Structures are given as C-alpha cells and as structure tokens.
Amino acid sequence: MKELTLGIIKPDGVRRNLIGNIFSRVEKAELKIAAARMLKLDRAKAEGFYAVHKARPFFGSLVESMMAGNIVVFVLSGDNAITRWRELMGATDPSKAEKGTIRADLAENIERNTVHGSDALDTAKREVAYFFKEDEIF
Numbered sequence: 662m663k664e665l666t667l668g669i670i671k672p673d674g675v676r677r678n679l680i681g682n683i684f685s686r687v688e689k690a691e692l693k694i695a696a697a698r699m700l701k702l703d704r705a706k707a708e709g710f711y712a713v714h715k716a717r718p719f720f721g722s723l724v725e726s727m728m729a730g731n732i733v734v735f736v737l738s739g740d741n742a743i744t745r746w747r748e749l750m751g752a753t754d755p756s757k758a759e760k761g762t763i764r765a766d767l768a769e770n771i772e773r774n775t776v777h778g779s780d781a782l783d784t785a786k787r788e789v790a791y792f793f794k795e796d797e798i799f
C-alpha cells in the first residue's frame with residue numbers, strides 16, 4: 662500500500678553534516694522524498710510533537726535536544742514507506758540497532774539518535790500534517 666511518512670533529521674544529524682548521507686540512504690532504498698524543509702523548533706512546537714511522551718522521565722531532555730539546532734523535516738512516499746523508513750533508521754537505542762542502519766552507523770546515543778520516523782498510519786497522518794500542508798507534498 663502506498664503510504665506517506667514523516668522523517669526528521671534531528672539537530673545532532675544536521676550539526677554533524679549528515680543530511681546528504683541520510684538522504685542518500687533514502688534514495689538508495691527507493692523511497693521518494695515528497696517534501697523537505699529546514700527549520701528550528703520552538704518549545705511549543707517540540708513539546709507538541711512529542712506530546713505522547715510527556716509523562717516519560719526523558720521528556721524534558723528530549724525536548725531540549727530537539728530545540729538545540731536546525732532540523733530537516735521531510736515526507737517520504739512509497740509502498741510501505743512507514744515500515745521501510747523505520748527499518749532504514751534502526752532501533753531507538755543505537756547500541757541495539759542493526760549494523761548498516763542509520764542509527765547504528767551514525768547516532769550519538771539513545772536520545773540524540775539522529776533521525777525520527779512515524780511508527781504507524783495514524784501517527785504518520787498526524788505528523789505529516791504537523792509540518793506540511795497538503796499542497797506542499799508532491
């Protein structure tokens with residue numbers, strides 16, 4: 662099934678010049694970049710994005726790390742794009758992620774883990790709409 666999913670290159674990834682490396686992996690996997698933009702999150706926007714994690718002990722620190730610098734938000738489209746992008750990313754904790762995944766190869770630690778990806782159809786819908794209008798997605 663053709664899906665849209667939201668990806669983010671987090672501040673640690675942008676700061677370490679990894680945009681091209683990450684987009685190159687996306688292209689090699691034959692996912693289509695249907696929208697992309699660089700921006701910096703303010704506190705309200707970062708907290709709103711991660712609202713599901715509000716009760717977690719790491720929430721405050723996660724929000725700070727997402728506000729620490731520029732990010733690149735993008736939409737991927739393709740068959741099973743949600744799962745395929747999660748597979749490219751690897752597990753949340755880079756020390757547990759499979760070799761060859763973005764997080765295993767590039768991430769700094771479990772919090773500054775370089776990339777985000779939506780985890781299901783409903784969250785993908787919400788997250789894509791959180792950053793992009795329909796007429797910005799190609």
Ligand code: IDP
Binds near residue numbers: 714772
């Ligand atoms: P995901 O990004 O792989 O979907 P989630 O469980 O949704 O992982 O967590 C969202 C983000 O919160 C993670 O990408 C990571 O930046 C941060 N995070 C998750 N678990 C921890 C933790 O145990 N310590 C610190 N940060 C965490």
Ligand code: MG
Binds near residue numbers: 778
């Ligand atoms: Mg998640």
